[in-house]
Amino acid sequence: MTKLKWGMIGGGEGSQIGPAHRLGALADGRFELAAGALDHRPEVGREYAQRLGVAADRAYGDWKEMLQGERDREDRVDLVTVATPNSTHFEISKAFLEAGFNVLCEKPMTVTVEEGEELVRISEKTGKICAVNYCYSAYPMVRQARAMVANGDIGKVRLVVTAFSHGHHGDATDADNPRVRWRYDPAMAGVSGQFADCGIHALHMASFICNDEVETLSADFASCIASRELEDDAMVNFRMSRGTVGRLWTSSVAIGRQHGFEIQVFGETGGLRWFSEQPNQLIYTPVGGRTQIIEKGEGGLYDEATRLSRVAIAHPEGFPMAVANIYCDLADAIQGQARDSLPVAADGVRSMAAVHYSVDSAKQGGAWVDARPPMFR
Numbered sequence: 589m590t591k592l593k594w595g596m597i598g599g600g601e602g603s604q605i606g607p608a609h610r611l612g613a614l615a616d617g618r619f620e621l622a623a624g625a626l627d628h629r630p631e632v633g634r635e636y637a638q639r640l641g642v643a644a645d646r647a648y649g650d651w652k653e654m655l656q657g658e659r660d661r662e663d664r665v666d667l668v669t670v671a672t673p674n675s676t677h678f679e680i681s682k683a684f685l686e687a688g689f690n691v692l693c694e695k696p697m698t699v700t701v702e703e704g705e706e707l708v709r710i711s712e713k714t715g716k717i718c719a720v721n722y723c724y725s726a727y728p729m730v731r732q733a734r735a736m737v738a739n740g741d742i743g744k745v746r747l748v749v750t751a752f753s754h755g756h757h758g759d760a761t762d763a764d765n766p767r768v769r770w771r772y773d774p775a776m777a778g779v780s781g782q783f784a785d786c787g788i789h790a791l792h793m794a795s796f797i798c799n800d801e802v803e804t805l806s807a808d809f810a811s812c813i814a815s816r817e818l819e820d821d822a823m824v825n826f827r828m829s830r831g832t833v834g835r836l837w838t839s840s841v842a843i844g845r846q847h848g849f850e851i852q853v854f855g856e857t858g859g860l861r862w863f864s865e866q867p868n869q870l871i872y873t874p875v876g877g878r879t880q881i882i883e884k885g886e887g888g889l890y891d892e893a894t895r896l897s898r899v900a901i902a903h904p905e906g907f908p909m910a911v912a913n914i915y916c917d918l919a920d921a922i923q924g925q926a927r928d929s930l931p932v933a934a935d936g937v938r939s940m941a942a943v944h945y946s947v948d949s950a951k952q953g954g955a956w957v958d959a960r961p962p963m964f965r
């Protein structure tokens with residue numbers, strides 16, 4: 589099997605998300621790391637890329653050099669991952685899509701709704717994939733939940749309740765630490781702090797499992813640590829297009845919660861529950877029946893879950909393997925097999941719209957507002 593060629597921008601040594609991409613992309617032997625501009629310091633990036641096995645002429649100092657170097661090569665990369673800080677995603681993704689590359693962009697895809705809509709249009713026009721790394725949606729048991737909802741196993745969905753709440757920024761004495769402070773500084777983070785950082789994973793997950801879109805929302809934002817300009821806690825109520833009621837809580841001051849990402853989906857004939865800290869289990873309760881634990885790797889799962897399970901039942905698979913599943917879907921899509929489970933630019937712009945309109949709603953005391961980007965109204 590010929591391996592797809594993969595290039596990476598950002599995700600340099602010591603970065604948070606870079607290792608998960610490398611473990612994920614290389615896990616199944618479908619991609620090889622062929623090019624990279626890995627660091628904001630050109631020499632550091634070049635040196636690290638070569639240490640990872642990238643040829644010297646494809647270990648670039650910055651993304652513009654990489655675009656120049658790759659665009660006319662016969663063996664140009666099939667996919668470019670953008671794992672840089674948020675404010676750079678749009679410019680880099682746009683340039684590579686327009687030059688005919690497939691892109692996997694980290695979340696949040698853009699900073700504004702307009703930029704997000706532009707990436708949707710460019711992806712449609714060029715026919716190139718613009719995927720977004722909503723990697724939690726790629727855990728096998730999240731795929732199982734989605735398939736169960738699609739197959740009517742819990743009946744019509746009434747209610748979805750989700751939280752992505754941790755306590756890692758809950759120490760007021762640490763609020764001025766530069767690694768923490770920028771996340772709540774509008775000049776660095778944009779219009780939203782915690783909701784744009786973690787809440788959008790939960791909102792995307794609600795849409796993903798229910799296979800439905802958020803239409804309206806009402807938000808309450810709070811800065812529990814008063815020196816913060818942006819919210820460190822948010823409660824967002826929403827409604828989906830088929831009437832499903834949604835509740836979302838996201839927080840970074842919930843001391844004692846570690847990762848704290850969970851979702852419950854309640855239908856007319858049953859309920860489902862998944863928690864990111866126990867990702868191999870999906871809890872299912874049929875109406876009037878006993879609660880069951882459905883395990884990754886067991887018999888009788890839907891294909892969508894089975895095809896993404898690498899090791900046998902009860903052996904743990906974690907976060908990098910969820911990222912690996914995004915790369916599996918990408919490899920299939922690049923090789924011509926459509927994968928509607930792959931989060932794409934339309935999902936990215938829906939998140940950006942939800943962030944911006946939540947800010948508007950919160951400023952209006954929680955007024956209900958249209959949550960959809962203008963292009964999808």
Ligand code: NAI
Binds near residue numbers: 597601650651674676
């Ligand atoms: P980080 O600050 O730990 O690392 C950023 C890396 O990008 C560094 O290696 C830096 O040198 C490099 N870099 C910065 N500007 C660059 C440029 N112009 N060209 C090339 N390299 C550049 O950041 P982290 O936490 O890894 O986040 C990166 C992105 O990944 C963010 O957008 C973040 O929201 C997202 N992320 C997504 C997660 C997920 O669950 N999908 C989890 C963590 C982060």
